[in-house]
Amino acid sequence: MAALKDARRLVVKIGSALLVDRTTGALRADWLASLAEDVARLRKRGCQVILVSSGSIALGRGILGLPTGPLALEQSQAAAAVGQIRLAQAYETALAPHGIITGQVLVTLEDSADRRRYLNSRATMETLLTLGVTPIVNENDTVATDEIRYGDNDRLAAQVAVTSGADQLVLLSDVDGLYTANPGLDPTARRLDQITQITPEIEAMAGDGLSGLSKGGMITKIMAARIATDAGCDMAITLGSPDNPLLALENGAPASWFLAQTDPQAARKRWIAAMKPRGDVRVDAGAAEALDKGKSLLPAGINAVSGEFGRGDPIAILSPTGARLGLGLSRYTSQEARSIMGRRSADIEQILGYKGRAALIHRDDMVL
Template identity: 40%
Template sequence: MSERALVTTARRIVVKVGSSSLTTASGGIDPARVSDLVDVLAAVRGRGAEVVLVSSGAIAAGLAPLRLRKRPRGLAAQQAAASVGQGLLVHRYTEELARHGLTAGQVLLTLDDVTRRSHYRNAHQTFTKLLELGVIPIVNENDTVATTEIRFGDNDRLAALVAHLVHADLLVLLSDVDGLYDGPPSRPGTQLVPDVRGEADLTGVTLGSVGAAGVGTGGMATKVEAASIATGSGIPVVLTSADRAAAAIAGEQVGTLFHATGKRRPTRLLWLRHATDGKGALVLDHGAVRAVVERRASLLAAGITGVRGDFTAGDPVDLQDPDGVVVGRGLVNFDAAEIPSLQGRSSKELKRELGAGYEREVIHRDDLVIL
């Protein structure tokens, strides 16, 4: 069976398209590009597969109506552009999908929706119901109400997390470049990398940055990172240009295929690894590092030598070795203020002096990922 057969047999596909693939150089929506993309999505639905679209372009689409010549740097101006552009973008998708008898559903996500477990469950239920009803969800970050800099790590990472969230069989990343090259595509002698089966295939590959048009936020490095998130969770990824989307989804040898390298992980571990930052850190002795990293054991108070930062029970915290290198991240069971009185002491001792509530692990192995 052809390696690309996994593309044509995928029953649930997440497609991500970047701003530069949807808009004109001046920043407005290009109707022809949107129409072509929707034709591809309709073809996927026509063969019986479900599709979720993660679409950038809200801020870019808002530039022309606001008479802005380029993407603004200020957060307030970005939010204003997103507010204007998101409606225009979804309206265009709605009209184009209607040509095929299909219905669009807007889903705007914030970082909380993939970092807080209760939000994550709600988002999963929403997607499930939309797909049951035959709707094509159009997903974007909720830029308008974001309270931090508008970068989810960009929509490439968002797409990878959505692919896991909806239990997708395939993630398709569409860009203005037709695949991963081993250097700048404009440089003579640069070659397309057709398959990536692991980190070794990326050795010597030079990854670019934001395109010259200045309407997007992510370069090739973010796409490779997104592919790593998805493939590490058992989801293969095809990376190609928007104008080759139809060929890619038809299983033709275009773009770059990132092969799955891992298996599907519990949702909480995926967001813990890829969608959170440590609120503080616990410093471990060498024995605790070996236990956590090599034996995948829980972290006990006896192996902790220091605490950094201010966090509360339930927060994600980084685990550092004696040299300060981060080796893992986990959900801590105690507040930062409690740790100094616990560190270096055995569970039995803590139980005897402080009560049974202090005998438990500082971080349980089920709430811990190795980085």
């Protein structure tokens, strides 16, 4: 059984209704302060936390005096531009008393659909966490149109969990889990505390998205669960409205846990291994030995580059004799790789004219 106390890297999704009072449009500062207490406690025991938060449009529309109901795209984007500043400030104000530095990360669907952007996002997130920062992630509503939108923060949170290699995802919701039927209509409905596999029957419990009969937005949560669990991340749906919702979950509050069948690193390696290489690099004996010890592939260990590939593309890693050692995602284009092969990482900036990354393929982006 999954438990929040076991989380090493945790993504928490917070919806607009939890952050912003629907009647007044004001920030629920006391609730946010209680969430900050939860985050501080988790960090103190060594858990890294990423917050995926809605709320920018809800905050902005109140400040701009925009009417209730659906907004035109331009109005939504204007509200987001105003609200994002307030949202970031709210999190900074809530977390700073605990000695926590926050960083704002704005993303669109393209950032995960494009491998180059995906690798950049992953590297940025990893660096923020390594530096002790708590990232506050939101969809970039000021520029995202329908074609490049996630559309809901449940799936955005799941994709952030995948990108960051999180082992647990918590969706703070207006319901305390997935029920066999709508509990508001069916007195025999029961909550499913643990789901080991997302079957068609489980999906049917979430309602019919085509007819609009979704039960509490549960369809997007099931979609998020599939994304997360396929990537080795456990996911929980729990009630978010009480103060200290993460502490409540840790103490046994009602929830539905969707269990992953593997760990995030193994799932990522499996994803990379299934790709078709766009080119290859041949390494020397020293580099082959370093790779065998779990090291990244540096330009100095490469003596030949074949094919045409871009940043983020999969390339094969060949031994000095041409045998295939593995596959990895390149941090350089084929042209750049040819320019820096055999050279020290310290020389990259002088050769390319800009400061690049030390490794051509990082060990986290490689399967042998």
